[in-house]
Amino acid sequence: MKNLFNLFLLLIFLQNTAKAQDENITLVKSIYDNAITSDRAYNQLGLLCEKAPGRLIGTPNSFVAVDLMKKYLEDLGADTVFLQPFSSPAWICHSxxxxxxxxxxxxxxxxxxxxxxxxxxxxxxxxxxxxxxxxxxxxxxxxxxxxxxxxxxxxxxxxxxxxxxxxxxxxxxxxxxxxxxxxxxxxxxxxxxxxxxxxxxxxxxxxxxxxxxxxxxxxxxxxxxxxxxxxxxxxxxxxxxxxxxxxDIITNTYNLIADLKGSEKPDEYIVVGGHLDAWHNTPGAHDDGVGCLQSTEVLRLFKELGLKNKRSIRVILFMDEELYQAGGRAYADFTRENKIKNYFALESDAGGFTPRFFTIGASKEILAKIQKYQYLLQPYGIEKIVAGGSGVDIGPLKAFGVPLSGYRSDWQRYFDMHHCANDTFEHVNQREMQLGSAAMTSLIYLIDQFDLAD
Amino acid sequence: MKNLFNLFLLLIFLQNTAKAQDENITLVKSIYDNAITSDRAYNQLGLLCEKAPGRLIGTPNSFVAVDLMKKYLEDLGADTVFLQPFSSPAWICHSxxxxxxxxxxxxxxxxxxxxxxxxxxxxxxxxxxxxxxxxxxxxxxxxxxxxxxxxxxxxxxxxxxxxxxxxxxxxxxxxxxxxxxxxxxxxxxxxxxxxxxxxxxxxxxxxxxxxxxxxxxxxxxxxxxxxxxxxxxxxxxxxxxxxxxxxDIITNTYNLIADLKGSEKPDEYIVVGGHLDAWHNTPGAHDDGVGCLQSTEVLRLFKELGLKNKRSIRVILFMDEELYQAGGRAYADFTRENKIKNYFALESDAGGFTPRFFTIGASKEILAKIQKYQYLLQPYGIEKIVAGGSGVDIGPLKAFGVPLSGYRSDWQRYFDMHHCANDTFEHVNQREMQLGSAAMTSLIYLIDQFDLAD
CATH class of the missing domain: 3.50.30.30 (Glucose Oxidase; domain 1)
Structure with missing residues (x-):
């Protein structure tokens, strides 16, 4: 009788597990469906490249970019959008x-x-x-x-x-x-x-x-x-x-931050970001306009699909990844000063080509836990989740023990465009970019939903 | 003593296996090194798209394409280059x-x-x-x-x-x-x-x-x-x-065939091909100029690197995959009439984007055997080797029990270009195309070297 009861419990457990898996498959599909068929982020990327090329820290266009993206994040319906100010040396190239x-x-x-x-x-x-x-x-x-x-x-x-x-x-x-x-x-x-x-x-x-x-x-x-x-x-x-x-100048500038408040643990932040600055000689489409827009897509998709994040989703568009890497340090300082709990951080700064994988910078246990979600992303081209570096902007959060991750798209064409005038909007494929947005959103959803520690 | 001797044999075996693996890694790398740094096939693709767009079966440009590629294969130093004639209905679109x-x-x-x-x-x-x-x-x-x-x-x-x-x-x-x-x-x-x-x-x-x-x-x-x-x-x-x-017309046309004679089993053919024809409205760069040039690259790489194929390598540029699929049937007929032993056939007709995987249409045993080589190609982006359809042109060889394979590149952009005027040479990335050439050459080398049956 007891054995039968155990068997019964096992069946219930297996059924629930299977059901949860099915639900995750459906949910991930809903994220991809929306991302692939939305041109909002792609159009905004076009605008960013057109209105604010060469948006290196301290340049007039860096402030144009901040304004443009602040307005965009407000329009997306973020709960809070704010500028995190910092002062930094900068360098303006005239010719x-x-x-x-x-x-x-x-x-x-x-x-x-x-x-x-x-x-x-x-x-x-x-x-x-x-x-x-x-x-x-x-x-x-x-x-x-x-x-x-x-x-x-x-x-x-x-x-x-x-x-x-x-x-x-x-x-x-x-x-x-x-x-x-x-x-x-x-x-x-x-x-x-x-x-x-x-x-x-x-x-x-x-x-x-x-x-x-x-x-x-x-x-x-x-x-x-x-x-x-x-x-x-x-x-x-x-x-x-x-x-x-x-x-050489000293500039007062900002990281641009937008939060979507969590329902259960609003004081824990899941950070997702890219860098808003781009070199003086380029529209900075793949590096890193794409990463910025893929990050804002995480917020848009959570909100539009009503995904109910337990923790707060924090989109950070970092200023100055390129020249002195000041933005990442500034957010780390902000974290220290305000005792912010960053639960997890994901950066996209490796191009917006067809999706390939995620890197994880965290303990083996956390890596193993995140790897369990790979089966949900594999049908969308995420072939693996492996240990590896994440991104320059979120790197300083490592000192706080924050698990870090990097989104990686196919890298064959990346250095045809990297840091040069060829890094144009026309070289970004909307579909490939949006598959990345969906992959990032799905990963964050799963981590928020099922936690990193047992 | 006997145990010690067995241990000794085991060590020798393991050492030899490890050595063979190392040699394969080195050899595969030599194939990739050459392919990535050679622009010969890429330039020829440019010429094909420029001189013979809209090369549908029976059109003047289909014959231009045959001439152009015949000359190219002769220049590559194939042992035999010949036209395999067949007659077929065709269709000429004027406007x-x-x-x-x-x-x-x-x-x-x-x-x-x-x-x-x-x-x-x-x-x-x-x-x-x-x-x-x-x-x-x-x-x-x-x-x-x-x-x-x-x-x-x-x-x-x-x-x-x-x-x-x-x-x-x-x-x-x-x-x-x-x-x-x-x-x-x-x-x-x-x-x-x-x-x-x-x-x-x-x-x-x-x-x-x-x-x-x-x-x-x-x-x-x-x-x-x-x-x-x-x-x-x-x-x-x-x-x-x-x-x-x-x-509607009847045309006398050809499959273009080039052989590189095998050293041990010259009467067994490893077929590799794409289709030379392209729709009337397109230069046919990805579909399937790329597949043709990746196939000729197999021959070039074997010859230039002195890879010593045991079996004959047979490059086939099929005429008419698009309209009536006549070329594949014609080669199957040719095979039947001449009792040709096709040992293995590989087709590239799914675009020349960044490499992703191979499909295999063969017995489970052969699939399993070929899957063992995946570890050698994985470092170059071939994420899997799976059961699946191969290609329209080699499809008729299934009736002869020939193990078939299809090369698959990333498919996100493919239908932006497929069968339309947008399928231009400019949309082919040399590096991505050549990674495919190297993957195909490596797979054929391994199959020829280590056989499909034990």
Missing amino acids: SSATMILDGKEIPLNVVALGPSASSPESGVRAEIIEVMSLDEVRKLGQENINGKIVFFNRPADPTLYNTFRAYGGAVDQRGSGPALALEMGAVASITRSVTNHLTDFPHTGTTHFKGKKLPAIAISTNDAEKLSKALKSNPHLKVNIKVDAE | SSATMILDGKEIPLNVVALGPSASSPESGVRAEIIEVMSLDEVRKLGQENINGKIVFFNRPADPTLYNTFRAYGGAVDQRGSGPALALEMGAVASITRSVTNHLTDFPHTGTTHFKGKKLPAIAISTNDAEKLSKALKSNPHLKVNIKVDAE
Whole structure:
């Protein structure tokens, strides 16, 4: 009799589990159905790219972007929309250009200033070029060979790597640390081959780290890097003239935050965000307009579908992921000062292509728990949920023990657009972007509903 | 002692297995390295799209395409390149257009003839429209309601389905069988909403099946389908005028075949192919120029990397997948007549986007064997190898018991381009296409090397 009763309980349990699973399947489908058929976020992305390209921290367009998105979040019906102010150094680039002087002719090169490059004199910095393939080579060449010259870092990102982020990671030291090292060795300026696996005419910018003193530092398109390298072979003494007009400022700016109040634990926040800033040379569609709009979609979908979040959903559009990564630190400070409990944080800052996976930065137990939801997202192309880094903006929350996650779309085309003028709205596919919005919303729904700890 | 000896044997075995695995990893990487950094196939695809758009069976451009690709395969150094001749009905479309007559004005609609639509009289077929959502609705309406009218099939492909091929499959009966049914019920022409999950101005054509008698049958862009439907609501008696100028012919044409002779079993063929024909309204880049060039890449990579195929590699560029599927049947006949042993056949005819998976049509044992190679392709984005249909051209080989496979790239954007003028070379990403070439080459290498049966 007791065995029969146990069997009965087991059947009830299994039935309930199956029912809960069915309900989750239906609910996730309702999220996808709405996301795929809504063009609201996509249209807003178009507006953001059109009205506020080059919205780097401190620029007029960064404030246009904040206004535009604040209004949008209010229209979506967030419970609270507010600006979280902070003060930060910033860098405004007015112009940058370079020419290669060959047979007395000045041949223009496709270049763009790295942030925060020093300005050149108005007539430019003109000097001979020394081409190197690594930072080590610069160290070996030493001051005696570098002094007074322009260092040209020309090691390509390895195109044969399937993971284009790894290819990027394998070459980006030439941009991040190369210019400061060149300066240390007496160089008068630096040129870095654009960090992309792709051969193209677009120069790709990005951040570089100086320790106090700076020099004019530019990136050159990969095609022109090849051209310059070739020209150097036959004209070892050829000179390049580099012009940069930029200024360092201090700006008072904001992270833009919108909350959808939780019904049971309103003081616990599930953070979802992207960064609102974009480099001076790009509309910033994939990087990271898409991430911003996918994050606002989480709020829209919860609200429109009446998903009843237990915890508060907090959308954060971070200012300054690109230049000094100030926005993420500012929110971490805000968290510390106000003793905010961030329950979970998800960032989308890796492009809005077709969905592939989520990364999780958390304990093994939490990773395992989240991985259990993968079966619900697998039918929509989320092939795995794996341990991995999340995003620059939410990274500082790690110190508070917050479980972090990154949304990852297919990365094959990402560095065709990253940090360059080619990162346009036209290269975003509405459907692919919205599959990401739905995946992010579904993951957050499941985490909020079923909790991370048992 | 014996136990020790067994342990010793086991260690040797494990070491050899590990070594073989390492060698396979290295070899697969060498295939990818070459494919990703070669632009030969991509450039040839550009040429094919430029020189031979609309290369439907029997058209002048279909012969241009054969010549162009024959020369290319000879240049690649195939051991044998030959044309496998066959005779087939074909259909040449000279022009198609339609206007909606509203308030006495003729408003042009974005349309294209389905293959093999009947011609209209020179002045067109002008009649009232009856909008339906299904074939069943046509049957229910019957002759009394349909006679003398133009049937307008307007059920959308479901955009909420992640699998866009399923969305396509759920609507394509309106194109494949709708026109013949309309004719049976006395209709004078038919209009089918383009079978795509996407709202666009491009009309998408495709094949329709008549049983003897034909009528003028066109597809309308999804945007204009919406427009026409809306106009009908307020003007139920509005007329549409449809013009089609096309002719039925018999053509002598060819499958293009190139072999790379096997070193051990030259009489066994591993077939890899795509179809060379493309609809009259499109350059046919993704459908299926990409599949053709990915197939020729298998041959190029085997040859250039000296991969030493045991069996003969046979590249087949099939003529006529689109209209009557004659090329696949012709090769099956050729196989029967010449007692050819096709060991395995792989087709690429589902777009050249970022790689996702392979389908296998074979016994469970063979599927399981092939699935064992997935770990080698997983690092390059092949997330699974699953049971499933392969391709229309190699389909007839199933009757011979040939294990079949289909290469599948990401399908989110596929029906933005399928069978319409938007299927241009510019929409093919070289890197994504070449990842597919490498995946296909790797799979064929592994199957040839390690056999399908133990």
